[in-house]
Amino acid sequence: MIHYLFKRLLMLIPLMVGITLITFTVVHLAPGEPVEMQMAMNPKVGKEARERLRKFYGLDRPLQEQYFTWVGRLARLDLGRSFSTDNRPVRDKITERLPITLSLNIIALVLEFGLAVPIGILAATHRDTLLDKGITVFVFVGFAVPTFWLALLLMYLFGVKLNWLPISGLHTLGSDSYGSIRYIGDMARHLCMPILVASFGSLAGLSRYMRSSMLNVIGQDYITTARAKGLSERVVIYKHALRNALLPLITQAGLAIPGLIGGSVIFETIYAIPGMGQLFYQAVMSRDYPVVMGIVIIGALLTLIGNLVADICYAVADPRIREGRGVQ
Amino acid sequence: MIGRHSYIRAVFWPRLAHNRFAVAGAVVVLLMLAVALLAPLIVRFSPNEINAWAVLEPPSLKHWFGTDDLGRDVFSRVIFGTRISLLVGFVAAGIAVLIGTILGLVSGFYGGWIDNILMRIVDIMFCFPTFFLILAVITFLRPSIWYIMIVIGLTGWMGVARLVRAETLSIREMDYIMAARCIGCSDRRIIFRHILPNAVSPALVAATLGIAGAILTESALSFLGIGVQPPTSSWGNILTSGKDYLEFAWWLSLFPGLAILVTVLAYNLLGEGIRDALDPRVKR
Numbered sequence: 001m002i003h004y005l006f007k008r009l010l011m012l013i014p015l016m017v018g019i020t021l022i023t024f025t026v027v028h029l030a031p032g033e034p035v036e037m038q039m040a041m042n043p044k045v046g047k048e049a050r051e052r053l054r055k056f057y058g059l060d061r062p063l064q065e066q067y068f069t070w071v072g073r074l075a076r077l078d079l080g081r082s083f084s085t086d087n088r089p090v091r092d093k094i095t096e097r098l099p100i101t102l103s104l105n106i107i108a109l110v111l112e113f114g115l116a117v118p119i120g121i122l123a124a125t126h127r128d129t130l131l132d133k134g135i136t137v138f139v140f141v142g143f144a145v146p147t148f149w150l151a152l153l154l155m156y157l158f159g160v161k162l163n164w165l166p167i168s169g170l171h172t173l174g175s176d177s178y179g180s181i182r183y184i185g186d187m188a189r190h191l192c193m194p195i196l197v198a199s200f201g202s203l204a205g206l207s208r209y210m211r212s213s214m215l216n217v218i219g220q221d222y223i224t225t226a227r228a229k230g231l232s233e234r235v236v237i238y239k240h241a242l243r244n245a246l247l248p249l250i251t252q253a254g255l256a257i258p259g260l261i262g263g264s265v266i267f268e269t270i271y272a273i274p275g276m277g278q279l280f281y282q283a284v285m286s287r288d289y290p291v292v293m294g295i296v297i298i299g300a301l302l303t304l305i306g307n308l309v310a311d312i313c314y315a316v317a318d319p320r321i322r323e324g325r326g327v328q
Numbered sequence: 329m330i331g332r333h334s335y336i337r338a339v340f341w342p343r344l345a346h347n348r349f350a351v352a353g354a355v356v357v358l359l360m361l362a363v364a365l366l367a368p369l370i371v372r373f374s375p376n377e378i379n380a381w382a383v384l385e386p387p388s389l390k391h392w393f394g395t396d397d398l399g400r401d402v403f404s405r406v407i408f409g410t411r412i413s414l415l416v417g418f419v420a421a422g423i424a425v426l427i428g429t430i431l432g433l434v435s436g437f438y439g440g441w442i443d444n445i446l447m448r449i450v451d452i453m454f455c456f457p458t459f460f461l462i463l464a465v466i467t468f469l470r471p472s473i474w475y476i477m478i479v480i481g482l483t484g485w486m487g488v489a490r491l492v493r494a495e496t497l498s499i500r501e502m503d504y505i506m507a508a509r510c511i512g513c514s515d516r517r518i519i520f521r522h523i524l525p526n527a528v529s530p531a532l533v534a535a536t537l538g539i540a541g542a543i544l545t546e547s548a549l550s551f552l553g554i555g556v557q558p559p560t561s562s563w564g565n566i567l568t569s570g571k572d573y574l575e576f577a578w579w580l581s582l583f584p585g586l587a588i589l590v591t592v593l594a595y596n597l598l599g600e601g602i603r604d605a606l607d608p609r610v611k612r
Binding site: 148299 | 349448449451452453454455456457458459460461463464465466467468540544547548551552553554567570571574575578581582585588589590592593596597
């Protein structure tokens with residue numbers, strides 16, 4: 001296990017180098033003199049900000065020198081200062097918004113798995129019945145629904161027509177004076193739609209994955225054995241098959257992270273939730289380069305950490321991986 | 329062993345035609361292409377024609393999908409939006425499949441350190457929340473439909489590369505490749521004449537599904553106001569005004585969203601159908 005862990009951690013180094021290289025390239029995308037060209041076309045950023053950007057990225061120095069000073073600063077988590085009028089460090093701006101986005105996405109991920117696993121099992125155990133076909137149709141439609149459109153429809157239905165749920169923000173105005181239970185209830189009502197939309201994004205894919213994983217396991221010999229010795233179908237499916245069918249889903253959880261983080265831009269903007277996604281959107285719209293680059297890097301690092309955690313969980317759950325024997 | 333053309337005629341088409349979902353997808357795909365090509369003949373109003381006397385009118389016989397906040401005919405705008413969406417879909421998926429196929433072929437054929445480096449690049453690219461990367465690039469350049477297509481393409485090739493690589497790895501070991509080597513074919517000839525035609529099926533499936541994905545991404549970008557810029561209509565930016573007038577004009581939100589849903593669904597169904605028809609393990 002320690003050997004596996006060590007190998008897995010070592011693999012992070014080239015990935016991190018690659019991530020910084022690509023992000024660094026993005027800064028230099030604009031043709032010719034990067035800052036000059038862009039700012040000339042973009043009146044939103046003044047002369048003073050231009051000067052700051054020059055200094056921050058050291059754009060008058062050679063490329064490799066620029067890269068190493070930038071990475072050095074990055075290692076100390078110094079992401080520079082925002083271009084916006086408040087001029088605050090990017091790190092502070094991100095850290096105050098990160099918890100909201102993270103907790104929203106974790107709740108969404110849990111909800112997604114809580115729904116996808118039973119749906120997948122149902123489809124697999126009722127293969128080729130009307131139920132399975134119905135689930136397949138749902139999955140395909142789910143794949144094709146644009147999340148922001150779903151968000152609009154839910155807003156219209158629950159917010160405008162039925163008036164059941166608030167359509168934006170985290171709290172009702174004046175909720176500070178509420179008691180703690182009422183305060184949390186108020187927040188939960190605000191979060192209903194955003195979480196639903198966030199988890200819907202990959203629900204369809206995940207249920208389909210669960211279905212095929214389950215079908216794969218059910219087809220194996222040890223399941224036939226379990227059935228042959230007279231175990232009830234319930235025990236066969238939920239005790240013998242389910243454990244192995246769940247294994248590949250751990251990796252899927254890791255892979256779902258970039259989608260969730262990317263999706264937060266959409267639902268946080270629509271529902272006016274003050275998280276990292278909304279910050280990112282605002283930064284993009286106001287050409288706040290340091291914030292944009294900071295969030296891209298943080299997003300990539302979160303994905304990296306998520307994948308690492310998923311891989312470690314997999315190794316804990318499956319001895320074949322940690323012993324280095326591979327699956328099958 | 330049967331030849332490629334007779335295989336397509338004898339196995340692939342019948343299998344595809346047997347799959348009801350795939351046929352439905354194909355019909356919609358063709359219909360959408362026709363709509364995009366014939367857009368000016370279909371609509372009665374110009375998509376950019378402003379009419380101050382018909383602002384935010386609900387759907388009627390005159391304006392099938394109603395009118396928007398400037399009195400423009402939403403039906404016309406949705407029809408013309410088809411052009412943008414399909415263009416973005418085709419070009420972006422084309423770029424992704426081209427890069428992915430070439431890198432996959434090279435990676436699988438040469439193996440060794442080339443393979444190692446290329447696959448690590450794939451791992452790295454998979455780490456970025458793609459949507460963030462696209463938004464960041466668009467910030468540094470400026471919102472333009474061409475940049476969007478290129479960036480969606482550049483961030484979407486990794487899956488194709490992995491699939492084509494896996495296919496190439498198994499084809500590489502076959503006897504006919506050895507035979508081609510023996511008669512002195514160059515690497516380039518082996519890769520493009522002998523391996524590519526046999527490794528093309530995952531690329532074809534990825535292209536079809538990629539079009540669907542690119543259409544979704546473009547609509548999300550346009551919805552956020554970073555994609556196709558007004559007055560050019562796209563399904564995404566009609567939905568932006570749909571959000572602004574959500575309380576008064578549901579038709580602004582409903583119809584463009586349905587257009588996205590139906591188109592993406594059709595490409596996905598067709599793509600899955602092609603995959604099943606090409607997969608010898610799937611029985612009819």
